[in-house]
Amino acid sequence: MSHLIPNLSREKIKQMLKYIGVKRIDDLFKDIPEEIRFKGKLRISGPFSEQDIAKRFSERLSHVIDPSKILCFRGGGVWPHYVPSVIDHIISRSELYTSYTPYQPEVSQGVLQALFEYQSLICELTGMDVANASMYDWATALAEACRMAIRVTRRDKIVIPSIIAPHRERVLRTYLEGLEIEIVKVNLNKNGTVDISKLSENVDSKTAAVYVESPTYMGVIEQNLDEIGEIAHKNGALFIVGVEPLSLAIFKPPGDYGADIVVGEGQPLGLGMNFGGSLLGIFACRFDRKLLYQMPGRIIGLTTEQDSARRAFCMVLQAREQHIRRERATSNICTNVALNAIKAAIYLSLLGRNGLRNVAKKIYANTHYAYRKLLELPFTESLFKDAVYFKEFPIMFKEVDIEEMNRVLYDDFNIIGGINLGRFFEDMANVALFCVTEIHSKRDIDYLAKAILEACEK
Amino acid sequence: MSHLIPNLSREKIKQMLKYIGVKRIDDLFKDIPEEIRFKGKLRISGPFSEQDIAKRFSERLSHVIDPSKILCFRGGGVWPHYVPSVIDHIISRSELYTSYTPYQPEVSQGVLQALFEYQSLICELTGMDVANASMYDWATALAEACRMAIRVTRRDKIVIPSIIAPHRERVLRTYLEGLEIEIVKVNLNKNGTVDISKLSENVDSKTAAVYVESPTYMGVIEQNLDEIGEIAHKNGALFIVGVEPLSLAIFKPPGDYGADIVVGEGQPLGLGMNFGGSLLGIFACRFDRKLLYQMPGRIIGLTTEQDSARRAFCMVLQAREQHIRRERATSNICTNVALNAIKAAIYLSLLGRNGLRNVAKKIYANTHYAYRKLLELPFTESLFKDAVYFKEFPIMFKEVDIEEMNRVLYDDFNIIGGINLGRFFEDMANVALFCVTEIHSKRDIDYLAKAILEACEK
Amino acid sequence: MSDENFRQAKWSEPLLVELEETPESAWYPDEVGEIDIPKHLIREKLDIPNISEPIVVRHFTRLSQMNYGVDLGIYPLGSCTMKYTPKICEELLKNRKIRDIHPLIEEEYVQGLLQVLYELSVFLAEITGAYKVSLQPSAGAHGELTGCLIMRAYHKLNGEDFRNEILIPDSAHGTNPASASMAGYKVVVIPSNEEGRVDVEALKEVVHPRKTAGLMLTNPNTLGIFEKDIVEVAKIVHEVGGLLYYDGANLNAILGKCRPCDMGFDIIHINLHKTFGTPHGGGGPGAGPVGVVKKLVDFLPIPTVEFDGEKYYLNYDIPYTIGKVHSFYGHIDVLLKAYIYILLHGAKYLEKIAEISVLNSNYLMKRILETSKGIELPYTDDPRKHEFVVSAKKLYKETGVRALNISKRLLDYGMHAPTMYFPLIVEEALMVEPTETVCKKDLDDYADAISKITEEAYSNPNVVLGAPYNTSVRRVDEVKASHPKTMCLTWKFLKRRL
Amino acid sequence: MSDENFRQAKWSEPLLVELEETPESAWYPDEVGEIDIPKHLIREKLDIPNISEPIVVRHFTRLSQMNYGVDLGIYPLGSCTMKYTPKICEELLKNRKIRDIHPLIEEEYVQGLLQVLYELSVFLAEITGAYKVSLQPSAGAHGELTGCLIMRAYHKLNGEDFRNEILIPDSAHGTNPASASMAGYKVVVIPSNEEGRVDVEALKEVVHPRKTAGLMLTNPNTLGIFEKDIVEVAKIVHEVGGLLYYDGANLNAILGKCRPCDMGFDIIHINLHKTFGTPHGGGGPGAGPVGVVKKLVDFLPIPTVEFDGEKYYLNYDIPYTIGKVHSFYGHIDVLLKAYIYILLHGAKYLEKIAEISVLNSNYLMKRILETSKGIELPYTDDPRKHEFVVSAKKLYKETGVRALNISKRLLDYGMHAPTMYFPLIVEEALMVEPTETVCKKDLDDYADAISKITEEAYSNPNVVLGAPYNTSVRRVDEVKASHPKTMCLTWKFLKRRL
Numbered sequence A, B: 001m002s003h004l005i006p007n008l009s010r011e012k013i014k015q016m017l018k019y020i021g022v023k024r025i026d027d028l029f030k031d032i033p034e035e036i037r038f039k040g041k042l043r044i045s046g047p048f049s050e051q052d053i054a055k056r057f058s059e060r061l062s063h064v065i066d067p068s069k070i071l072c073f074r075g076g077g078v079w080p081h082y083v084p085s086v087i088d089h090i091i092s093r094s095e096l097y098t099s100y101t102p103y104q105p106e107v108s109q110g111v112l113q114a115l116f117e118y119q120s121l122i123c124e125l126t127g128m129d130v131a132n133a134s135m136y137d138w139a140t141a142l143a144e145a146c147r148m149a150i151r152v153t154r155r156d157k158i159v160i161p162s163i164i165a166p167h168r169e170r171v172l173r174t175y176l177e178g179l180e181i182e183i184v185k186v187n188l189n190k191n192g193t194v195d196i197s198k199l200s201e202n203v204d205s206k207t208a209a210v211y212v213e214s215p216t217y218m219g220v221i222e223q224n225l226d227e228i229g230e231i232a233h234k235n236g237a238l239f240i241v242g243v244e245p246l247s248l249a250i251f252k253p254p255g256d257y258g259a260d261i262v263v264g265e266g267q268p269l270g271l272g273m274n275f276g277g278s279l280l281g282i283f284a285c286r287f288d289r290k291l292l293y294q295m296p297g298r299i300i301g302l303t304t305e306q307d308s309a310r311r312a313f314c315m316v317l318q319a320r321e322q323h324i325r326r327e328r329a330t331s332n333i334c335t336n337v338a339l340n341a342i343k344a345a346i347y348l349s350l351l352g353r354n355g356l357r358n359v360a361k362k363i364y365a366n367t368h369y370a371y372r373k374l375l376e377l378p379f380t381e382s383l384f385k386d387a388v389y390f391k392e393f394p395i396m397f398k399e400v401d402i403e404e405m406n407r408v409l410y411d412d413f414n415i416i417g418g419i420n421l422g423r424f425f426e427d428m429a430n431v432a433l434f435c436v437t438e439i440h441s442k443r444d445i446d447y448l449a450k451a452i453l454e455a456c457e458k
Numbered sequence C, D: 001m002s003d004e005n006f007r008q009a010k011w012s013e014p015l016l017v018e019l020e021e022t023p024e025s026a027w028y029p030d031e032v033g034e035i036d037i038p039k040h041l042i043r044e045k046l047d048i049p050n051i052s053e054p055i056v057v058r059h060f061t062r063l064s065q066m067n068y069g070v071d072l073g074i075y076p077l078g079s080c081t082m083k084y085t086p087k088i089c090e091e092l093l094k095n096r097k098i099r100d101i102h103p104l105i106e107e108e109y110v111q112g113l114l115q116v117l118y119e120l121s122v123f124l125a126e127i128t129g130a131y132k133v134s135l136q137p138s139a140g141a142h143g144e145l146t147g148c149l150i151m152r153a154y155h156k157l158n159g160e161d162f163r164n165e166i167l168i169p170d171s172a173h174g175t176n177p178a179s180a181s182m183a184g185y186k187v188v189v190i191p192s193n194e195e196g197r198v199d200v201e202a203l204k205e206v207v208h209p210r211k212t213a214g215l216m217l218t219n220p221n222t223l224g225i226f227e228k229d230i231v232e233v234a235k236i237v238h239e240v241g242g243l244l245y246y247d248g249a250n251l252n253a254i255l256g257k258c259r260p261c262d263m264g265f266d267i268i269h270i271n272l273h274k275t276f277g278t279p280h281g282g283g284g285p286g287a288g289p290v291g292v293v294k295k296l297v298d299f300l301p302i303p304t305v306e307f308d309g310e311k312y313y314l315n316y317d318i319p320y321t322i323g324k325v326h327s328f329y330g331h332i333d334v335l336l337k338a339y340i341y342i343l344l345h346g347a348k349y350l351e352k353i354a355e356i357s358v359l360n361s362n363y364l365m366k367r368i369l370e371t372s373k374g375i376e377l378p379y380t381d382d383p384r385k386h387e388f389v390v391s392a393k394k395l396y397k398e399t400g401v402r403a404l405n406i407s408k409r410l411l412d413y414g415m416h417a418p419t420m421y422f423p424l425i426v427e428e429a430l431m432v433e434p435t436e437t438v439c440k441k442d443l444d445d446y447a448d449a450i451s452k453i454t455e456e457a458y459s460n461p462n463v464v465l466g467a468p469y470n471t472s473v474r475r476v477d478e479v480k481a482s483h484p485k486t487m488c489l490t491w492k493f494l495k496r497r498l
């Protein structure tokens, strides 16, 4: 509104128009042909004052549940985690959030160094050598990783497990639409991990990449990652691993079992859930020129001043990118989610290895406590019996309508229950996927179990 | 907690102790006599994690009404106003809020210039020549102004109107306790302004200061300020005026009618109500060395670098202050409310004269609309018939218990009604003081009138 | 105004790994007892430093001071629309009712959020003339990919999957060809004419009834020039059965003045982080909603946000949907800021945005051209729109000072440089976009600075060539940064090298 | 670490009145029709500039970069306890349920707030040993005044209003005598002994059974030395019927170690903005709650926050109350931050605060004394507590470099100077208080910087005398600033002068 547009005074406009040498502002638009001019007035209300907008906004939000009064046990790609207050404080500094992509490194050392720290932290966490400065989300990171594998290997088949997050699969398929790629699915064992022999059968000399996730969409830690990697590599395929980053504080990182590319969702690292966005796509790979030069996205490097040994940071390997390579670029990504990557850098450095381990251990302990608690209920059954779960686990409910149960959990207990997997997987009509994290206490979990008992006995 | 205290690792402590040359940390406390050592453990719970504190805090606050669902018509010293989002944004910049009083001007130009702008803006608003960088609140500013007048005139009598804010009077009396001062009260006219002839009678050669407020505690704009000033000055007393700053955007400023000292409450200038604190005491005076050198508080000045003409800011006239003058200081004030003064500076500069005028006009229009609306009710009467009101006005309710009315207004209508003046003034048992500001719409006011009607007919 | 008046903060801040550790403390305090993970899955070493909160906060606070943002001064990066972000947008977004809401929550619990999203999609449709808008794409380029995939799906449904070419002007942003190519298309470049506009004759030559899938264009184009032949261009493409894609990066200039779909575009994206003032965050998150004309509605990504007259819901039932392009529904945080931004302005001030951004741009252009020796305006003399491109080719020839050097020297004045060397069709290009949120004095100061710099280029070129001087670091060695031998992409590279 | 590694931002930002105006726009947009105010009351001219929001934001953002704060580095201002402020304290305070709550609201609607305030007062009583705590005073000095008025009221009730002297050591902070004097007392100064402690013999000489109203003391004192004779001191004062006042500025050093009221103090204040980490805000708001022993409870300011077993309420029924010292109940915003701070730490870490702040202080003191020529420790060799005072007297004599110059030169390293020239009893005093929130490297760097500076003082004193160089402005002319002829206290002064 008027206070946001400094040159809006009649006098100034006149003065400037005079200098330009035209009479009316409209003269500056005279090259817009009459026939396409917009004649009416946009049907957009306002201008509103801050005060009125705040009111309107809060009126709208009055039709949204109050999360501070609710216990959320839902995950599946975005998870409830605690966001340390430091993150919002730093991220609200306008030098950071009102800057553009650091095209002029000399005045952008702040964002550049922060992103360099992010890349370094992601590499420490995943055990990989290089990471880019972010992708939009796990799903697009996965899609770009597969495209990258296709470019690197010049092959056209991707092997994935039969169960991955439905939204990730959907995005992957969309992104591969333009290339004619075969996507092969490999079934799972009874414990929810990839069936190695089935995998072996499906990976061949046409395979560009083998993709697995750990923890899987079902929260299961994959057990045979070394073997899977070997199968991929033996066939000349790349080994792509999808990860939940907090799990890596206690579980072996992909770098330890030969992953070529790691993708994952950075939302647990200090981002809110925000109704699903924005998120943070993690993307890292081995240091191998063939891979590096095919990597999508921005990469930041440490260098020096031209005339001194003083450290400085800038974007590197831009020759891969669209603004130089255009149709032959490794990706079209331009604006990514840099600020979210900085959030993750703050989160990781604030918690440190001790804090991260504590969070991960608490999640692990909570997961197993909750898993056991729910299995103690008379009408539940485990889906994958000997699985090692992290953060999420599926529970089968005998003769229970999950949607109905969730409704009662919310109405009577202020609980957001597990995901109804029947929505996504035909054979899982009675299965709910629960999520527990460090924000939950034992008491919360006991309360969940009790609430489910009561809800289902209704 | 542990992450807040960087040197808390055993190893580091050992290393440092060794360097110091002692064995245990306790050796550094050995000069505390055994008999006064605290032997037990403080009964203070914690340490809590951020997450747990946030929970506890929000649990406590669940026992506080939600202001976003409520209409507040209460003022009386702190008023509901809109706080522009820019203020919180700027004030959250940690260079500002984590700094100390600017003792080293070379690294503190930010706070210094901001406070200089505050002083300048307050002087523009009040029409005075100099302002200090803040007092705690209007009440203590008033008390310090009276003490200053007593010092300057070496007299011992203060004349005030019979009605001023009860809390201000109470603080004033507390502050004058040590000095044996006579406080004389002058009655009001029927229109709520000071009775000039009564005033004349009470001001004499012993009078140090005449204090009036405009708008008064009852929201009445004082009409005879020139005359009051003349009476004070004729008798050699100082003329102190108390103001609500937003009113000065449309009403004559004290500088125009000869005020010597102006005090007031800066809370309307971008501070929240915060259950009554912190606030912002405005303090300004004429440029007169006698006054200036007796002024309490910090004052910021514009100067230059020592070796160049480049502008720079620093604190001035520190010889008045306690850290130099000790028991002969003009005041003991040290930590004031600098950050709140900066909030006011941001508010004033963000709104500018146009915005301030608009706010004040809206408040004025709302006040008169609400006043008329409430007087239309069958059981109400005006207290001061020919008054010019700003932001507040008292209404007499025939045979209505104000407390009871307010209870119904809250319970049934989500309204915080006017102040029950009976709590403070014996002769006002059925009077309520209402406040309307720019945050209220006509609809809100209509709703108030309707709610009162229904509440009182119950 | 001189370069003596500015110095960026310089803290020489070490890397996180070089800061002092606090090995025995941890931010996240809950001590959890031992847990039993199968041995072979256990992670042994985790090399992330334990730094205490005060030191972490200091680290990032110092870093931030070494970064230039819109809140510090003019930032006229052409094509990026770096405008001031109203603080109310940030403030309202801090609400927990946004941050702590899970995406897979039952729709009836989040009606208010869905309503806002729906309203935003309606606003964006109104502004662009689109029939329906999907809020899902994460950025402009993501919108382009989405758009190209919609083209693909459309032609496929029509049995025309043989169409395999997308036409793109030589002045286009790199994301356009990159996106087209990602969607499996061959890119055909259309040259610009001597006016800096699409060469209609050349276009006619390359359109092809079986090959052309569509054309991608931004209007005003990247030279800031309005493509006044757009109606004819659209006709040519449509006549051979192609679709028109509108790159919304330059929408700022025409808000309320004309609408892409009224010009003939079939698919459009909008960079909310440009035109609608959501902050760019040093590289995102942004948002790139995509709108389409009626005939393409059935191809939009799932889900769209809809209203059935009673309740708001997510519509997954889109017959020929291209699928999903993002995990959930898009960048909600960004979308809501744009919503607030739009309502702050209303129809009236949205149009003022266009007017004043164009006024500012033309004023600054004239100021620069009149006072800076060696700087020239390529192509037509028509007024530019919200941005303009000048060339320092002459200056370079005469002094050895390049567009790059001017840019670096501008940094010494506490001002951000323009976009350099884009579009590719202008030699020594400086692409300047002041936006509507600067004041006249900013424009005058900017022109004065460029004027001084060009004078300096003639009188004392070495000073310009050695710039910048007042920034937290001086000229960065970008060649070394990308060289295989010296490349350093993480802390580990540094350790290995030592 | 060298002074080459730091440069503070410099923006040469004009005054608000010098920025570009936008006369026809206004932030607050509601156009209100004409209103009819009686003519003689109308204001004609209002000289406040109309500046647009982007320019206002830029102005203050730039200013902020020219300000040093704890979040940027070590800030060891002695006596000020400039510690890191946990961000969670700030975050939780942004809740509208605090900001938008009116003070005169019915108690039953704000039970949660009253509960928190009550709990805080109980915590503070527990920490200090006081019987009851009032949260009303706005700062330390305000607490002192409150305390002196309580003394006054107490003696008066006892029929002893002839007591008119308050005893204050020569090392005391200036607010102590100023507050005593404001309360109508005569100040009697007690000298320090050769150890830097209250001279007990001198005290005995001045205490007087009819004159002495009380004694004000901080312990550890402003030299950072613990007054180990405190029990005797208390006895001496109590024996003549006087009261003891504890200036809580130095409470940080003894948290959980010993409690003022256990030492014999009757009235205490606590600077929440020091010991309890609420940010100082460049000069407030702080908070200075006052606690008293049981016999003084009936003199506290009204109202106190109380709990009757069922509900929390404001108690105005205090028989001999001194009245009110603040409009309402104190600085709620600050109080709540301290509440959060205390719970973050719990009993265990409150004690750690004392331990590590004392450890840091003694470590740094030794480092400085061992490596900096010309810097000496006055008074006893006993360990200091959370702060220490050294003297640059020798350095000054030998090189002409004063405590002031060392301070200015420290700024060039991106570090804040210590408190200078206080307490008054030490010549060329540097009063250093690192607090517990710095890391060892900060201490080493600080000592190294001082060491380098003192070396420089001997080798090249002019460099030190000319400091600072790396700050946004160089040495400020403070004499000119206060000189009647050149004094400039507002924009108007500037205009008049031109």
Ligand SMILES: Cc1ncc(COP(=O)(O)O)c(C=O)c1O
Pocket: A333, A334, A335, C079, C080, C139, C140, C141, C142, C173, C175, C176, C218, C222, C247, C249, C250, C271, C286, C288
């Ligand atoms: C003309 C043009 N098109 C497309 C884009 C890509 O947009 P985004 O960065 O949002 O992906 C840009 C961004 O700079 C642009 O300027």
Ligand SMILES: Cc1ncc(COP(=O)(O)O)c(C=O)c1O
Pocket: B333, B334, B335, D079, D080, D139, D140, D141, D142, D173, D175, D176, D218, D222, D247, D249, D250, D271, D286, D288
């Ligand atoms: C020893 C001492 N006493 C009292 C005070 C005054 O406290 P405040 O600034 O909170 O009024 C201070 C402040 O610096 C101090 O250091």
